[in-house]
Amino acid sequence: MNGFKVLQPGLLTLLQDAGRIGHHRIGLTSGGPLDMLAFKWANRLLGNPVNSTVLEVSIGGLVLEAEVNTLLVLTGAEMPLKINGIEFERWHAHRIKQGDRIELGYASQGARAYLAVSGGFQIEHSFGSTATVTREGIGGLSDGNKLKQGDYLPCNEVTSGQAFRLPELHRPEYTDNISLRVITGYQQHSFSDFDKRMFFSSDYQVTDRADRMGYRLSGPEVKASIDGILSEGICHGAIQIPADGQPIVLLNDRQTIGGYPKIGSMISLDTARMAQLLSGSTLTFEEITIDDAHNLHCLAHVKFERTEPEDVS
Amino acid sequence: MRIEIAGENALIIYFGEDTDPHTSAKVQRAVTILETEMADKLIDMVPSYASLLVIYDQLTCDHLEIQAMLQNILTQLESAPQAKGTLITLPAYYSTESGPDLENLAQRANLSIDEVIQIHSQTEYRVYAIGFAPGFAYLGEVDPRIAAPRLSTPRQKVPKGSVAIADQQTAVYPAVSPGGWNLIGLCPTPMFDPNKKPTMPVQVGDRIRFEPISRTQYLALGGEL
Numbered sequence: 001m002n003g004f005k006v007l008q009p010g011l012l013t014l015l016q017d018a019g020r021i022g023h024h025r026i027g028l029t030s031g032g033p034l035d036m037l038a039f040k041w042a043n044r045l046l047g048n049p050v051n052s053t054v055l056e057v058s059i060g061g062l063v064l065e066a067e068v069n070t071l072l073v074l075t076g077a078e079m080p081l082k083i084n085g086i087e088f089e090r091w092h093a094h095r096i097k098q099g100d101r102i103e104l105g106y107a108s109q110g111a112r113a114y115l116a117v118s119g120g121f122q123i124e125h126s127f128g129s130t131a132t133v134t135r136e137g138i139g140g141l142s143d144g145n146k147l148k149q150g151d152y153l154p155c156n157e158v159t160s161g162q163a164f165r166l167p168e169l170h171r172p173e174y175t176d177n178i179s180l181r182v183i184t185g186y187q188q189h190s191f192s193d194f195d196k197r198m199f200f201s202s203d204y205q206v207t208d209r210a211d212r213m214g215y216r217l218s219g220p221e222v223k224a225s226i227d228g229i230l231s232e233g234i235c236h237g238a239i240q241i242p243a244d245g246q247p248i249v250l251l252n253d254r255q256t257i258g259g260y261p262k263i264g265s266m267i268s269l270d271t272a273r274m275a276q277l278l279s280g281s282t283l284t285f286e287e288i289t290i291d292d293a294h295n296l297h298c299l300a301h302v303k304f305e306r307t308e309p310e311d312v313s
Numbered sequence: 314m315r316i317e318i319a320g321e322n323a324l325i326i327y328f329g330e331d332t333d334p335h336t337s338a339k340v341q342r343a344v345t346i347l348e349t350e351m352a353d354k355l356i357d358m359v360p361s362y363a364s365l366l367v368i369y370d371q372l373t374c375d376h377l378e379i380q381a382m383l384q385n386i387l388t389q390l391e392s393a394p395q396a397k398g399t400l401i402t403l404p405a406y407y408s409t410e411s412g413p414d415l416e417n418l419a420q421r422a423n424l425s426i427d428e429v430i431q432i433h434s435q436t437e438y439r440v441y442a443i444g445f446a447p448g449f450a451y452l453g454e455v456d457p458r459i460a461a462p463r464l465s466t467p468r469q470k471v472p473k474g475s476v477a478i479a480d481q482q483t484a485v486y487p488a489v490s491p492g493g494w495n496l497i498g499l500c501p502t503p504m505f506d507p508n509k510k511p512t513m514p515v516q517v518g519d520r521i522r523f524e525p526i527s528r529t530q531y532l533a534l535g536g537e538l
Contacts, residue, residue, distance in 0.1 A: 024359045024368075025344075026505070026513050027447045126507060136447050137488070138507065185318035186325065230332060231442055231451070233359025233366025235323035257361050257444030265320030293321040294375050301372055 001122065002068035003154040009147040010061035010104065014212075015121060015140045018051045020129035024256045030236065031131030031139060032252050034212060034275035035112050036268065037172060037304070038076035042116035045073045045093050045309055047162030052120025053130045055147070057113045060106035062147075066096045070158045071118045075166075077110025077174060077276060091171050093163035093312060110174030110276040118161035122154045133253050135213065164309035172273075176281045180270040181288045181296070182239065186262035190224045191241075198222055199263060200285050204247065208279040212253040214240075215274060217283070221245030224261035231259040237266040249274065267293045269300055314387060316380055322356075322371040324379060326387070329363040332453055332481075336363045337441055341518035342393045350386045354379065360517045361442040362451075398439065398518040403485065405434065405476050405523040406531035407498035411538070412476065414495035418461050430525055432456045433476075433497065438483060438521040448487030448505025448513050452521050455481045467493030474499045474536065476523065487513075501526075501536030 016039070019032025033039035033056055043052045055062070060079045073093045074081045081088050082103040088094050096102070096117075104113065123130040123141065132140030141151055184196070191199070204219035222245050233256060234240075240248045240260040249266055266274070267288070274283065288296075319325040326343065329336035340360045347355065347367065354374055359366040369379050407430040409415050419429045438452035445451075460481045468491060471477070475486040477494035486492060487504035500523075505513055515521060526534070 022357050024357045024366075025443060025517065027443045027445065027449055138447065183318060183321060185320065230330070230362045230364070231444065232361045232364040233319070233323075233325060235320035235366060235368060237320050255445055256359050257442055262319075264318075265323070267321045290318050290321065290376050294371050297321060297371050 001154040002157050003152050004064040004066055004068065004102075006147050006149055006151040006153065007065055007101075008061060008063035009149055009151070010057055010059070012058040013062050013147040014056045014132040014134075015053055015123055015130055015147075016056045016132060017053045017130045019252065020127055020131050020133075020139070023127050024233070027256055028127055028136065028138065029133055029254055029256055030252055031129065031133040033114065034252055035076055035114070035272040037272055037300075038112070038114050040304060041091065041166060042073055042075040042114040043120070045075070045091065045164040045166060046071055046116055046118050047164070048116060048118065048120050052116065053123050054114050054116040054120065057104055057115060058111055060104050060113070062104040062115070064102045064153070066098055066100040066102065068096070068155060068157050069098055070096050070155060071161045071163050072096045072102065072115065074104070074113055074115050076113035077107040079107045079113040080105035089165070092165040095163070111278050112275060117155045118158035119156045122156065135253055163311070163313040165312045166309045170307050174276040176277065177283070178273055179284045179286045180274055181267050181293070182264045182285045183267065183290050183293050184264040184287060186238065186264060187224060187226065187229060188263055190226045190261050191222065191263055192225065195222045195224075196263070199247070200287050203282050203284055206277050206279050206281045206283070210279055212251055214248045214250040214254055217247045217249065219246070222247065222263070226261055228259045229261055231257045234258050234262075235265055237268060237271045238262050239264055239266060251275065267296065269296060314390070316383060318376065319366055323366055323368045324376060324383065326365045326367070326383060327363060328365070332362050332441060334439055337439055337518065338395060339390060340365050341396050341398070342390055343387060344517070345396065346386060346389055346393060351382060354382065359444075361444070396518060398520045400520045400522065401515055402522050402524050403500050403502050404526045404530070404534060405498045405500050406526050406528060406536060407433070407476070408528065410528070411499040411531070412497035414464070415497045418459065418478065418495050418497060421461060422459055424458065429459050429497065432459050433478075433483070434523045434525050440515050440517050440519045440521060443513070443517055446487060446490055450484060450504065450513070450515050452483045453481060455483050457481065461495045463493040464495065467491055471496065472499065474501060474504075476500050499531060499536055499538075501531055501534035
């Protein structure tokens, strides 16, 4: 099969589709892209099915060599895209010829970029998904491994694929000092009004212990009135408060059950924004109702569907 | 039964506050009922000791709709047939060679090694939850005489198949991983195999018994030392 040769894997590059669904009962987590919006745009700008496999590139440094003719697009973090040494526009599909060298620099804003090719990378599914979860050793090219030098990424030869460009005004901005929306839930009654107010009115910093499993934050201590709970299911975005009072926002590679008290959960539109922050960034929390969360989710969905990218085929 | 909001597309149902077989059986019955009655509405479920997390598609249903459906459907819970859970026997090679914490655990409990083995293998356990890692089944409850707290310094590498105790829980490590449980033996049955169907020999609600085997039997069953 045709494909791309990995000349340099970058810091952390993972094959991801939309995620692994329906296997929580045997302990498998969801995996999938941390920034769902940038992932969805990467596929849409090539006319790909929504669940096509792309590369999630964290921080940068990926270098590929094409052994295929296809189209390629890069969305997400501001990571310079060079084809044969010349810088090309991101959020814009480009034609790639056999022998081309594709090089990603390091992100100047944001942390995760998504590189898609026409039709998606052709990767074998494990448990119905290609999503790479390194902690579980599942997905990706084999055994949940991140990309390494010498890997080969198979994809189809495409000479007349669709190609689009997303106009600047529709592109997300990846900025620091953001407010992230949280629905209170789970053990929220085990937090005093004072502790909740502290949580929703303070600045928190992203620590260097922030990865695909969860973002550990640092800031004013928040205390639950209970030490732990009987282990229970953890949903995406759940915010654990361990004994040290420092919140952990659980993301795609979280463990499926756990016993720390949780104050609530961040909405997925905002976990995507948080996952674009590097350690040291500042954020705050804002409380919203679940009805507002549903509305925001549906509005974002409609907006995505109705935003027409420019045809550049 | 109490339903709480967990996240933007997740509700959590609490069936009780404690670890007990009765509550666990309720969770299990709820999973079975919801699988047939609400399969088209739910994306995934996470059963645990006394709770069930349900995840739904918020583009097609909202929390009120799901909550109403859950409340309505789960009225059948009390009258649903009691699932007994399949009884599964897992062989275990208990020894100081395969269980580096066996001796310490026996000393702390003021028991002989043989007594610890006897107590561990004569109890029938229930699979309360699966999580932590793919295929990691939390089994309860361990006889209080051999319950032991987690190690103060977790091991970097616990061997695959290790039979272990933490407080009143016991488990078999499905793969090599870091871990702080007390290791008392090795089980040759693979607890998680992605290429097999089913991928796990046990599911939540099953009953488990450990059967002591010799070193030779352990090796013959494919166990590694």
